[in-house]
Amino acid sequence: MWYWHNGELVEREKVLIPVEDHGFLYGMGLFETFRTYEFVPFLFDAHWERLMKSLDELWIDFPYTKEEIGTAIQQLCRQNDAPDLYIRLNVSAGVAPLGLYAGRYETPNVTMIVKPLSSEVVPQEKRVEPIPFPRSRPEAAFRLKSHHYMNNILGKRTLQDQSAEGLFADEHGRVVEGLVSNIFWVGPDDRLYTTPLSSGALAGVTRQWVMDHFSVVEQPVTFEELTAAKEIWMTNSIQQVAPVTHYGNLRYPGKDGVRFNEVWAKLVRSLG
Numbered sequence: 020m021w022y023w024h025n026g027e028l029v030e031r032e033k034v035l036i037p038v039e040d041h042g043f044l045y046g047m048g049l050f051e052t053f054r055t056y057e058f059v060p061f062l063f064d065a066h067w068e069r070l071m072k073s074l075d076e077l078w079i080d081f082p083y084t085k086e087e088i089g090t091a092i093q094q095l096c097r098q099n100d101a102p103d104l105y106i107r108l109n110v111s112a113g114v115a116p117l118g119l120y121a122g123r124y125e126t127p128n129v130t131m132i133v134k135p136l137s138s139e140v141v142p143q144e145k146r147v148e149p150i151p152f153p154r155s156r157p158e159a160a161f162r163l164k165s166h167h168y169m170n171n172i173l174g175k176r177t178l179q180d181q182s183a184e185g186l187f188a189d190e191h192g193r194v195v196e197g198l199v200s201n202i203f204w205v206g207p208d209d210r211l212y213t214t215p216l217s218s219g220a221l222a223g224v225t226r227q228w229v230m231d232h233f234s235v236v237e238q239p240v241t242f243e244e245l246t247a248a249k250e251i252w253m254t255n256s257i258q259q260v261a262p263v264t265h266y267g268n269l270r271y272p273g274k275d276g277v278r279f280n281e282v283w284a285k286l287v288r289s290l291g
Contacts, residue, residue: 021098023091023131026083028098036128041120042111048127048166049073050109053224053256054136056290058102060092062256065224070108073163079112079124091131101135105257111166136257140290142283143258144273146183146265147197147251149242150174154187154195154219162221171198184253184261186242193239195219200255201226203235204248205278211235225254232285250276259286 024034042048051066060066067085074081083091088108096102108131112124155170157163174185175198185198194214196202201223203213213230214220215237229235245251251263251271260282264273272279 020133021095022133023095025129028094034130036111036130037114039114039117040111040128041113041115041124042128042166044117045112045119046166047077047079047112047124048110049077049079050107050164050166051256052105052107052164054106055092055096055102055104056140057138058093058096060089060106061259061290062224062228063089063092065227066108066256069164069222069224070110073165074110076159076161076163077112077124077165078122079110079127081110081127081129083129095131095133099133099135101133103136103138105134105136107132140287142274142279143261144264145253145261146180147186147253147263147267148178148180148183149267150177150185150187150198152177153190156189157219161216162219164221174198183265186266188242189218192241193218194242194245196221196223197253197255200253200258200261203229203252203254203260204240204245205250205276207247207249209249209278211278212238212240214239223254224256225259228286229254229260229282233282250278252276252279252282 020031021028022031022034051070053060053066096104111128113127178185187195189195195218201220206212211233213235216222246269251266253261262273262276262279263271
């Protein structure tokens with residue numbers, strides 16, 4: 020595979036990051052994960068806006084324009100002969116003095132890591148398991164999509180079914196988000212709900228797309244209260260909206276859910 024690294028297309032094996040990079044040493048780095056459909060990155064404007072906001076929070080400069088990154092995405096699709104790509108746009112803070120650095124990072128290492136995806140647009144059903152320890156609190160004023168993923172990895176290790184999505188609650192037992200997703204559910208009153216960002220959840224791009232197109236109530240919920248849901252979905256930028264078939268030992272309608280199909284139909288139309 021060919022990656023894009025610091026302004027150039029580079030073969031995967033030749034991409035290098037200095038060991039003094041503070042993304043490696045101290046976790047000072049951010050990323051956005053998105054996908055292309057026929058060379059077009061889905062919801063790219065929203066990913067770009069979140070990345071810029073997060074970079075500003077960490078005092079990391081970004082040396083490329085939005086247009087330059089857009090051109091690089093097209094180059095990656097063509098070079099890899101893959102119009103449908105999984106792309107991780109990764110910004111590692113760059114080399115700085117050893118120790119806790121209080122200045123701006125002016126020369127980050129910017130990399131786009133890719134892998135091919137199927138062009139078929141079909142819902143991917145999920146099983147969900149509660150994780151038995153709390154979600155870590157956000158590192159900043161809001162949840163960053165940062166290099167800090169130890170909490171997620173340890174959560175993944177607790178899953179009985181490693182293909183399932185883990186679900187985090189906070190220290191008070193209120194649901195936050197999945198390992199790599201936001202959560203939505205249809206309540207007994209047929210209203211659509213999601214957890215509030217004040218819970219510490221990431222402001223997911225697909226989460227926001229659903230909220231922009233449908234009436235959604237932001238409301239805290241516990242693991243136990245969630246069992247009363249009629250439907251549950253998980254959202255992220257690769258699978259978009261993944262309907263849940265099992266939560267713990269309970270069965271849910273998955274892709275046969277009535278409200279899920281409303282959302283999925285609108286999502287597919289937006290890809291055209």
